[in-house]
Amino acid sequence: MVVFKKIINKGNNPVRLFIGGVHGKEGLTTVDALLQISEVDVKNGSLTMYNFDKSPYISTLDRHYYGSDRGKEIVSIIRDIKPEMYVELHCYNSNSFSKLTDLNRKERTGVPPLIHLEKGVLIGSTSPYIRTSLFKEWDVCITLEIPCNYSIESLEVYLNVMKAVAGSKDKYELLDKLRADYPEQVKTAAKYAVELYWNGYPPL
Numbered sequence: 657m658v659v660f661k662k663i664i665n666k667g668n669n670p671v672r673l674f675i676g677g678v679h680g681k682e683g684l685t686t687v688d689a690l691l692q693i694s695e696v697d698v699k700n701g702s703l704t705m706y707n708f709d710k711s712p713y714i715s716t717l718d719r720h721y722y723g724s725d726r727g728k729e730i731v732s733i734i735r736d737i738k739p740e741m742y743v744e745l746h747c748y749n750s751n752s753f754s755k756l757t758d759l760n761r762k763e764r765t766g767v768p769p770l771i772h773l774e775k776g777v778l779i780g781s782t783s784p785y786i787r788t789s790l791f792k793e794w795d796v797c798i799t800l801e802i803p804c805n806y807s808i809e810s811l812e813v814y815l816n817v818m819k820a821v822a823g824s825k826d827k828y829e830l831l832d833k834l835r836a837d838y839p840e841q842v843k844t845a846a847k848y849a850v851e852l853y854w855n856g857y858p859p860l
Contacts (some may be wrong), residue, residue, distance in 0.1 A: 657709045658706055658707070658709075659683065659708065660676075660690060660705070661705065661706050662693075662705045663702065663703070664697075664698045666699065666700050667701050667702065669700075670701040671701060671737060671738060672701060672702060672704070672822060673703075673706075673734065673737050673739035673741070674705045674742075674743045674821075675730060675745065676689070676690055676705075676706070676707040677745075678716060678726070678730065679715075679721070679726060680710065680711065681710050682746055682747045683708050683709055683710065684804075685747040688811065689802070689814050690707050697819045698823065699823050700825055704739075711724075712726075716744075716782070717766065717767060721783075722785055734786065735790065739795070740792075740796065741795070741796040741821055742796065743798045743818060745802075746799060746801045747806070748803060750805065753803075766784070767783075768851060769848075774813055775812075776802065776803045777817070778800070778801040779799065780798075781849065781852070782797040796821070796830060802814045820834060831859065842859055845859035
């Protein structure tokens with residue numbers, strides 16, 4: 657069930673979508689960030705935000721997730737809105753940090769490790785199951801993770817990335833903003849994008 661929905665509309669393009677509460681109890685955490693995104697953060701285009709309540713935990717790297725009720729609901733929203741910039745908000749147990757950022761993660765799960773920005777906030781691309789089927793090649797598709805028991809500093813980093821997306825007119829402006837604060841992380845994301853897809857895909 658949707659427990660939070662907000663639309664900020666300042667024009668046609670770009671179309672942005674933020675979704676939290678993708679699985680498990682993550683929505684209890686992600687809603688805190690979504691509630692802090694306001695009209696002033698969106699300079700042009702639109703931003704639609706959803707946060708969901710508790711649901712069974714199925715990894716988005718498991719193709720069966722997109723056959724679940726929550727997965728089908730999210731796919732329906734993406735198909736309806738057709739975002740050019742998509743941010744999937746997650747939280748994780750701090751004990752899982754090393755597993756999520758493990759350099760050998762691709763051998764275990766088929767996807768590269770998430771990248772540590774700072775203060776426990778991780779970034780990466782969304783699941784290949786939707787990245788290649790629901791989005792265009794040059795759309796921006798970000799998975800953003802914060803510790804479920806986050807600190808104020810972690811939430812600030814999380815929000816800064818969300819606001820960078822909300823305030824960017826296109827992927828080039830967004831990447832410039834991210835490079836200014838996290839040059840090595842963006843370079844690593846570009847390398848992972850080439851490994852997972854090909855040169856045509858953006859880093860995130």
